[in-house]
Amino acid sequence: MAASNTLPASVQPKKGRLYAVIQTRENGKSKPVWRSLGLPEGSNKSKVNKAFREVVKQFEEEYAEQLARGNRQPSDIPIFEYMCGYLKKIQQNLQKNTVESYHSMIYGKIRRYFSARSHLTVGNITVKNVEDFYETLYADGVVSNTVIHYHAILHRAFKQAFKDGMIDVNPFDRIDRPKKNKFHGANYSKEELVTLLELTRTDVIYPAILLAGGMGLRRSEALGIRWSRIDWEKKTVLLDTKIVEYKENGKVIVRPEEEMKNKSSRRTLPLPDPVYEMLTEEKEKQDMYRRMFKGSYNRKYDDFVCVNELGELIRPSYVTQHFSDLLKKYGLRHIRFHDLRHTFASLLISQNVPLINVSNFLGHSDLATTSNIYAHLDKASKQASADIMTDILSMGKE
Incomplete structure (x- = not known):
């Protein structure tokens, strides 16, 4: 198949895939450039023709631009x-x-x-x-x-x-991919977590703190919790929205995004009783603020749990900074907000909860991720293995 474009081109198969082979000139000699059509060999002819025309057209535009910059090769x-x-x-x-x-x-x-x-x-x-x-x-x-x-x-x-x-x-x-840093997140003890929750109970980011420390949610997941995703009868919540923050044209943008970190991040979790009670109280509080501030209240984010008194989304960067300020205010040991997630996982593992259960709750993409982070804390599985070997090796002594 020859192209009707400026540069001679044809469709060629290679290792079961189809390519546009475009003939260019370099130092007076012909040089073929291979561009994938994104189609397997044997594809529908009309699809091949369409893909071929688009690929050749895009290349010619880029090639013309390069020539305009002084005949520079790609x-x-x-x-x-x-x-x-x-x-x-x-x-x-x-x-x-x-x-x-x-x-x-x-x-x-x-x-x-x-x-x-x-x-x-x-x-x-x-x-x-x-x-x-x-x-x-x-x-x-x-x-x-x-x-x-x-x-x-x-x-x-x-x-x-x-x-x-x-x-x-x-x-x-x-080139070998650089090796990752070995990192173990800091975490609070059970007593430290309870103290933190008691001291921050009236703070605007308390719901986010409890969702991170009591359910192991990521910051973006905690801020993305929505009322419409809560099943009050079953006491569960669907996590399918996160809050993202970025700069665009010098302006900070904060918005919800229904695209989670990975497939396993979209998950339904049971609500611990203290979290369920917090959500009930927060819903009543938001109703009160709507009545109190009336037209000044932002109704755009009525479906979100983590909003301020005027109904505005809470910025992820604000949570990070304000959490640090709270720890200083109350004289608590410094940890990152994300370490509340580590605290949640560490407390479960210390209570002999299997790693696979912790992994599912955290929404990790696979068990290996959880194991790499928390295997050093998984005393239960190590002790279980030792107990099994004790039983086996003791059989001959009976």
Whole structure:
């Protein structure tokens, strides 16, 4: 199949998938560029034709833009410039807070490092160049978990460059992923948690504190609890909404999002009696505030549990800062708000609750995640294993 476009192109199969092979010119010689059609071999002809036209058209637009910039080849694009274009290309498919995170990395440390090394391009960057960048991050005090984020976005970006035929080899395929930091979250004892809950009972973020410490919810999940998701008869709640906070055009945006961290994060949980009682009291309190403030009360978020006296959503960043302020105010040991989730899990495990049950409650994507974080606390399973071996090895002595 030949294209009717400016550049000669055809459809070619490779390893069971279909590609548009577009003939470009480099240094006076023909150079084929392979672009995936996203279809398997044997696909419907009309689908293939449509995908082929779209892929070739997109490439020609990019190719024309590159020629307009001085006949520069795609592989000659400097790293920072390419990463900016990559983000622009993928951002419509990302969550807003993820876009903000990527933007911060690209326009922050990636820009500072690679703009000073403009000779490094998509086509000539080496494994050593990348490792030097990582070493610079470590020298700046960046922890391994953060370096992993830089590695992930760069790896994905160069994977796209490889798919687009800009490079023949992805250098990031030959780089080991940085190792994660070993991290054990701090946690309160049962007595410390009870004291915290008693002292903060009248505070605006008390519902979030109780939901995190009493049910192990993430900050975004606690703030996303909705009245319509509560089954008052069964005493359960469906978690399917989170509150996200990000910047857009210099303005802080806070909004609900019905897209959880992973599939297992969307879950229905039973409500402990103290949480059920708190929700009952909070509902009555909100009704009172609506009557009290009338037209000044924001009715947009009537379905949300965690709102302030005027019905406005509580910002995640406010919860983090205010929680720290509360601990200082009452002279309590400092922990992060997220450590309330660790406290919940640690208390369950200390009561011999199996890790699989804790994992399901926390909404982890798999048991391995829970095990990696809390295995050092799982004394029950270790003792059970020891008891079994005691029984087995004692049989011969009877």
